[in-house]
Amino acid sequence: MAQVPEVYVLGGYQTDFAxxxxxxxxxxxxxxxxxxxxxxxxxxxxPSEIEVAHTGNFAGELYSKQGHLxxxxxxxxxxxxxxxxxxxxxxxxxxxxxxxxASAEIEAHRYDLACVVGVEQMKSVGPGEGGDFLxxxxxxxxxxKDIEFPFPKLFGKLxxxxxxxxxxxxxxxxxxxxxxxxxxxxxxxxxxxxxxxNYDHAMSRDEFNGTIGGRIHISDCSQVTxxxxxxxxxxPEYAKKWADRVGVPFESIPRIKGWGHNTxxxxxxxxxxxxxxxxxxLPHVRSTVTSAQKRAGIADTSGIDAIETHDCFTTSExxxxxxxxxxxxxxxxxxxxxxxxxxxxxxxxxxxGGLIGAGHPVGATGVxxxxxCHKQVSGKAGDYQVEGAKNVQxxxxxxxxxxxxxxxxxx
Amino acid sequence: MLSSTTTAASGKSSDxxxxxxxxxxxxxxxxxxxxxxxxxxxxxxxxxxTFLARTKEKADGGLAAAVKMVRSSTVASxxxxxxxxxxxxxxxxEADLIxxxxxxxxxxxxxxxxxxxxxxxxxxIVATVTSGLSINQLAEGRSDSFRKHFLGLHxxxxxxxxxxxxxxxxxxxxxxxxxxxxxxxxxxxxxxxxRTADTAGFAGNRVGFKLLNECAILAEEHGPLxxxxxxxxxxxxxxxPLATIDLVGWDIHRAIVDNIYxxxxxxxxxxxxxxxxxxxxxxxxxxxxxxxxGFFGQDDAGGRIVLDPKTQNYVAKSSLSRPDLGFIEExxxxxxxxxxxxxxxxxxxxxxxxxxxxxxxxxxxxxxxFHRVGEVTDDISGIDRIMGYGFNWAPPSVLVDxxxxxxxxxxxxxxxxxxxxxLANAQExxxxxxxxxxxxxxxxxxx
Numbered sequence: 084m085a086q087v088p089e090v091y092v093l094g095g096y097q098t099d100f101a102x103x104x105x106x107x108x109x110x111x112x113x114x115x116x117x118x119x120x121x122x123x124x125x126x127x128x129x130p131s132e133i134e135v136a137h138t139g140n141f142a143g144e145l146y147s148k149q150g151h152l153x154x155x156x157x158x159x160x161x162x163x164x165x166x167x168x169x170x171x172x173x174x175x176x177x178x179x180x181x182x183x184x185a186s187a188e189i190e191a192h193r194y195d196l197a198c199v200v201g202v203e204q205m206k207s208v209g210p211g212e213g214g215d216f217l218x219x220x221x222x223x224x225x226x227x228k229d230i231e232f233p234f235p236k237l238f239g240k241l242x243x244x245x246x247x248x249x250x251x252x253x254x255x256x257x258x259x260x261x262x263x264x265x266x267x268x269x270x271x272x273x274x275x276x277x278x279x280x281n282y283d284h285a286m287s288r289d290e291f292n293g294t295i296g297g298r299i300h301i302s303d304c305s306q307v308t309x310x311x312x313x314x315x316x317x318x319p320e321y322a323k324k325w326a327d328r329v330g331v332p333f334e335s336i337p338r339i340k341g342w343g344h345n346t347x348x349x350x351x352x353x354x355x356x357x358x359x360x361x362x363x364x365l366p367h368v369r370s371t372v373t374s375a376q377k378r379a380g381i382a383d384t385s386g387i388d389a390i391e392t393h394d395c396f397t398t399s400e401x402x403x404x405x406x407x408x409x410x411x412x413x414x415x416x417x418x419x420x421x422x423x424x425x426x427x428x429x430x431x432x433x434x435x436g437g438l439i440g441a442g443h444p445v446g447a448t449g450v451x452x453x454x455x456c457h458k459q460v461s462g463k464a465g466d467y468q469v470e471g472a473k474n475v476q477x478x479x480x481x482x483x484x485x486x487x488x489x490x491x492x493x494x
Numbered sequence: 495m496l497s498s499t500t501t502a503a504s505g506k507s508s509d510x511x512x513x514x515x516x517x518x519x520x521x522x523x524x525x526x527x528x529x530x531x532x533x534x535x536x537x538x539x540x541x542x543x544t545f546l547a548r549t550k551e552k553a554d555g556g557l558a559a560a561v562k563m564v565r566s567s568t569v570a571s572x573x574x575x576x577x578x579x580x581x582x583x584x585x586x587x588e589a590d591l592i593x594x595x596x597x598x599x600x601x602x603x604x605x606x607x608x609x610x611x612x613x614x615x616x617x618x619i620v621a622t623v624t625s626g627l628s629i630n631q632l633a634e635g636r637s638d639s640f641r642k643h644f645l646g647l648h649x650x651x652x653x654x655x656x657x658x659x660x661x662x663x664x665x666x667x668x669x670x671x672x673x674x675x676x677x678x679x680x681x682x683x684x685x686x687x688x689r690t691a692d693t694a695g696f697a698g699n700r701v702g703f704k705l706l707n708e709c710a711i712l713a714e715e716h717g718p719l720x721x722x723x724x725x726x727x728x729x730x731x732x733x734x735p736l737a738t739i740d741l742v743g744w745d746i747h748r749a750i751v752d753n754i755y756x757x758x759x760x761x762x763x764x765x766x767x768x769x770x771x772x773x774x775x776x777x778x779x780x781x782x783x784x785x786x787x788g789f790f791g792q793d794d795a796g797g798r799i800v801l802d803p804k805t806q807n808y809v810a811k812s813s814l815s816r817p818d819l820g821f822i823e824e825x826x827x828x829x830x831x832x833x834x835x836x837x838x839x840x841x842x843x844x845x846x847x848x849x850x851x852x853x854x855x856x857x858x859x860x861x862x863x864f865h866r867v868g869e870v871t872d873d874i875s876g877i878d879r880i881m882g883y884g885f886n887w888a889p890p891s892v893l894v895d896x897x898x899x900x901x902x903x904x905x906x907x908x909x910x911x912x913x914x915x916x917l918a919n920a921q922e923x924x925x926x927x928x929x930x931x932x933x934x935x936x937x938x939x940x941x
Contacts, residue, residue: 107936116832279565281568284568
């Protein structure tokens with residue numbers, strides 16, 4: 084097989100996920116614009132240098148009654164006139180899929196510099212309607228139609244499956260929530276950075292932390308978020324020239340060392356039926372994690388210094404812990420009790436606060452995760468910097484464990 | 495001169511934080527909005543917070559409101575309640591930090607400080623949440639130890655949402671204590687701290703209420719509806735100025751501007767004089783939203799009504815005609831798609847009598863802010879921080895950067911105001927706003 088060029092991540096930008104862009108009376112293009120111009124400013128790159136743009140977005144048609152989001156890239160700057168663009172959708176993994184497309188094009192020598200922007204404006208509708216829209220990431224007709232908040236219920240079922248096979252305790256889910264909220268307090272772009280949260284609250288069951296579906300309570304959920312994140316990704320040739328220009332050593336530029344990408348059947352019950360004889364509840368997710376590590380030449384998660392995972396609910400992070408191999412299958416609770424995943428643990432999970440703490444603008448999440456990896460491995464994560472992070476891995480999941488994508492960033 | 499405008503050096507913050515510990519906070523005035531809100535905030539990091547009020551029932555009420563405010567019953571597990579009569583001496587003697595949030599009256603606060611001085615431990619901190627009374631004046635007559643451990647810690651309402659906080663040292667406050675509290679509030683409570691001088695209204699209210707009062711004055715001639723539209727969200731704020739005064743309360747507004755007018759005569763002195771119609775209406779019981787209306791209200795049928803300051807009567811909003819304000823629409827449309835620079839340049843370039851009113855207020859805000867540097871904060875970034883994090887208004891430096899230096903200077907000049915030296919002497923291309931953690935676009939709300 085011919086040698087494919089490595090894909091370098093030069094930098095990026097995310098909007099403050101605490102903002103409510105509907106209250107600001109903004110169109111989502113304003114969000115795209117701030118993210119992309121912020122990324123260009125951060126990397127000292129001129130708009131005219133971008134050769135291709137990929138937009139990750141889940142449901143612009145529903146939240147904003149607008150499709151064709153790739154084309155909106157041209158509204159950002161006149162220099163983008165004529166630029167090839169595309170929009171990518173894979174539910175909550177849309178942002179990662181946009182980056183997959185951009186990196187594939189660089190690997191194919193088509194382009195030397197691509198911009199990836201993930202965007203979602205979700206506060207344009209109320210929680211009930213928004214919950215229904217999110218249901219289209221499942222098999223809507225079979226799993227979401229006429230169901231209030233279908234996704235918390237699906238991820239509640241993930242917890243139920245753990246309970247059935249291995250046992251699961253609310254205390255451990257509450258600890259996951261507490262850690263994400265606490266990490267978010269260190270992140271100046273996190274949606275919940277000023278919110279009130281502690282372990283006792285996550286364990287409380289009164290009116291302020293009611294159930295949303297089965298074992299999933301308010302504190303177990305990620306947020307409804309408006310936000311965008313952008314990345315600039317480049318070929319080695321461009322990255323070398325860029326390094327000279329901005330005065331950084333080429334070796335210090337983070338690159339995508341490995342990726343994994345799998346899809347499981349869309350219906351949750353079909354996934355569970357398929358994994359009946361597997362030690363992993365979502366074996367395709369496990370495969371995504373390990374294939375990224377294999378491509379990066381990293382034997383297992385002990386070679387990963389921190390993880391940005393898809394904690395759309397505490398049960399998804401609970402699942403991620405054993406699927407990353409931090410414990411044997413079904414023993415995620417051990418990594419929680421032993422402090423492995425804590426901010427100062429041996430493999431911190433979501434130093435950014437994750438989807439629960441930092442927020443979850445669906446189409447932007449995968450891009451935001453990779454941006455946070457970039458910040459970690461280049462020592463730019465500020466108060467949420469994991470000391471000495473060299474290799475950081477993402478796990479981004481669309482649907483109920485349906486489309487999973489993982490990237491490893493390192494230098 | 496102030497020691498530093500910005501936060502304590504972060505490199506030293508861990509040393510600073512370990513220099514003392516805060517395990518018990520006593521809140522005085524825990525039934526008021528600031529007391530209970532601050533109390534709830536302290537419970538996030540302090541294991542024991544005591545809510546005190548005139549009666550235990552009132553303190554309990556404060557706790558119940560705090561629980562509702564942050565939407566968590568767990569607040570109660572860290573809070574005990576009591577009354578000034580039964581519990582004051584005992585709990586104040588135990589406290590590491592005594593946080594005073596009683597009614598904003600100098601003699602009343604002094605009475606509390608006198609009591610605190612008699613029973614507090616010599617090493618405990620005493621902080622006041624006053625929004626404008628002089629820290630030095632409040633400390634007058636107190637013991638050396640009290641004055642050394644006393645400072646202003648001005649949270650903004652509601653403290654669980656608004657992170658901008660002013661820290662005001664008195665002339666005798668121990669500088670190490672100021673550094674400690676700065677680091678504690680920044681690192682533990684997630685506050686955006688601004689150190690200000692002990693001047694009337696400190697930094698935020700001095701600059702903010704100057705703009706608000708100027709709008710109240712302009713409302714007399716032009717009507718509240720037009721002024722709120724002219725100095726509306728598109729000029730860099732979430733809430734319009736006169737609606738803000740209604741929300742804050744006319745009595746609070748008056749206390750703040752009267753205090754500044756009396757103690758800080760400056761180049762904009764007349765814009766800080768409470769308009770006569772407001773004083774007249776206050777005498778009749780009008781205090782803004784809390785009394786059912788101020789500049790804006792509702793009639794018995796729920797229809798929106800607007801004050802006519804000339805007649806001091808209310809008229810139906812629907813009966814008021816609106817002049818052509820096409821420039822606002824144009825700017826809002828630019829903000830809506832994220833073209834804030836184009837929007838604010840169009841603002842500075844807009845012509846006509848209405849644009850001139852808006853430009854004069856915004857030019858006045860910028861000019862007034864830059865003229866306060868050296869008086870209320872060491873540099874403009876302190877004023878920027880409190881206007882951004884405390885008021886949620888576009889900070890003056892953000893406006894200069896967005897409008898452009900030259901058009902800003904021209905706008906100030908055209909308004910007949912004095913151009914601050916920091917702007918007059920700056921090179922074209924200078925950027926003034928220096929906080930990369932702030933998304934400046936958030937301030938420019940499409941109308």
